[in-house]
Amino acid sequence: MEPGAEKPNTPSSGDVIVHNPHLETMKEDILYHFNLGTSTHNLPAMFGSVKFVCVGGSPWRMKSFIEYIAAELGLDDPKSEYPNICAGTDRYAMYKIGPVLSVSHGMGIPSISIMLHELIKLLHHAKCKDVTVIRIGTSGGIGLEPGTVVVTKQSVDANFLPKFEQVILGKTVVRSTDLDEELAGELLRCSRELNQFETVIANTMCTLDFYEGQARLDGAFCSYTEKDKQDYLARAYEAGVRNIEMESSAFSAMCKMSGLRAAVVCVTLLDRQKGDQLSGTVHSFQKRPQILVGHFIKSQLKAPGKS
Ligand code: R2B
Ligand code: URA
Numbered sequence: 049m050e051p052g053a054e055k056p057n058t059p060s061s062g063d064v065i066v067h068n069p070h071l072e073t074m075k076e077d078i079l080y081h082f083n084l085g086t087s088t089h090n091l092p093a094m095f096g097s098v099k100f101v102c103v104g105g106s107p108w109r110m111k112s113f114i115e116y117i118a119a120e121l122g123l124d125d126p127k128s129e130y131p132n133i134c135a136g137t138d139r140y141a142m143y144k145i146g147p148v149l150s151v152s153h154g155m156g157i158p159s160i161s162i163m164l165h166e167l168i169k170l171l172h173h174a175k176c177k178d179v180t181v182i183r184i185g186t187s188g189g190i191g192l193e194p195g196t197v198v199v200t201k202q203s204v205d206a207n208f209l210p211k212f213e214q215v216i217l218g219k220t221v222v223r224s225t226d227l228d229e230e231l232a233g234e235l236l237r238c239s240r241e242l243n244q245f246e247t248v249i250a251n252t253m254c255t256l257d258f259y260e261g262q263a264r265l266d267g268a269f270c271s272y273t274e275k276d277k278q279d280y281l282a283r284a285y286e287a288g289v290r291n292i293e294m295e296s297s298a299f300s301a302m303c304k305m306s307g308l309r310a311a312v313v314c315v316t317l318l319d320r321q322k323g324d325q326l327s328g329t330v331h332s333f334q335k336r337p338q339i340l341v342g343h344f345i346k347s348q349l350k351a352p353g354k355s
Contacts, residue, residue, distance in 0.1 A: 062178040064171040065307045077173065079166040083137040086173055094133075095174035099147040100345050101167065101181045103160070103299070104337075107132075107141035107152040113184065113338050114143035114150040120342045121146060121349070148345060153183075153295065157256065160295040164302045172306075180231065180309045180348075183299050184337035187252065187291035188262060189316025190281050195245060195333045197340060199235045200227055200252040200312035201288070203296035206261065208253065208287035212301040223301040225254075231311045238344045245336050250290035252312060254297035262292050264324040281321055291316050313337040 071077065078085040102117075104110050111130065118124035123146050133142040140163050143150045151167060153160040171179055189196060202210040203225040212223045232249050239247035259267025263277040284292075296312045303310030315336045317326055 061307070063307065064168060064176055064179060065305070066169060066172045067305065071169070077169060079170055081137060081139040081162055082134045082142065082166050082170065084134070084166075084170065091170060091174040095144070095149065095170060096176060097147055098144070098149045098171065098174065098176050099179060100348075101149045101151065101171070101179060102184055102341055103151045103153050103163070103167075103181065104184045105153060105155055105186070105295070109184075109334060109338075110141055110150040110152045111143055113341075114145055114148070116335075116338050117148050117150070117342050117345060118145040120346055121148070147349070155258075156294050157254070157298040161298045161302065164299065168302065168306045168308070171308075178309075180311075181299075181303050182235075182310070182341050182344075183295065183312045183314070184341055185293055185295070185312070185314045186317050186334060187293040187314040188318055188320045189291050190285050190289060190320055192248070192290055192316050192319060193246060194316055194318050195336065196290075197239065197245060197247040197313060197315050197336050198252060198291040199232045199239075199247060199249045200296055200300075200314070201229075201232060201249050202227070202251045203254050203300045203312065204251050204287065204289060205297060206253065206255055208251075208284060208289060210251075212254075212297040214301075224304060225297050225300040226304055227300050227311060228309045231309055235311055235313060235340060235344055238347060239340050241347075242340065242343050244339065247340065248290060251288040252296045252314065253284055253289045253292045255292060255294055258294065262320070266324045278321065292320065313341055 076085060076087040102113055114130050130143050134140050141152045153163040204210050210225045212225050214221050214223060236247060236249055255261035263280045265274060265277060291314055293314055300310060315333045317333060
């Protein structure tokens, strides 16, 4: 079989699909970076109720999200500590309240890819159905007022193409980065209902680096001019790109392959056409994706037929 040759998924079943015949032959599956496993944990009992998974870079932010969503859904207990389900490893942090799971993924494609392999297997082993996964994160904006939230239409690479390249057995396999258009539209509608901050649907560029990969002039190395940087950002803008981050392509491709309904919601911390450096004073914006996704989850749970 060619590396990367995948059977089409069947999202209509609502199942979380894994494309790996080897898994069926394994007596036990250890989800090493979560410190969880099929023999050591009752995954259906622990996670079977999950309907929404929110993922984001920092463990601290994903803990603050679970506290926020617990209060929003009226499920909070002032004494509750929201224990880290991945205690015993410091690779990722995971929290759960009711139907919501919150998981950190670290920075960059390699880190989110490892987390997603194990998350997709976890949801599959737990027999979860009809799961929506949303990445809530930060990004650099292009031509937007800082603080604007971008719901990703398409995740594109550094040449503005909607694809994710994975090297398997030394061969490059190209995967689609399509996201769920209806879900993106629903998130935009929720933002308009909230009316607290500007939100747009646009393309997101996913890069392999924060400095040279995002045309910054302030890294340890830089071989281009301010004009080169501005020309590149202008070309990105023309291609419909309004923000830049570092995980959306792998996230979109892996969610699509497993039949998961997925969206990317990132706040812009600065306008990259005006500068490169970030200060610690932008932290209040980081709450915006949480507020928007919190409102979305609440509205979904209120909709008829949802529990
Ligand atoms: C956004 O912010 C991080 C870099 O500061 C990176 O993980 C991303 O995608
Ligand atoms: N995250 C990024 O990847 N880039 C930025 O400019 C800001 C946050």
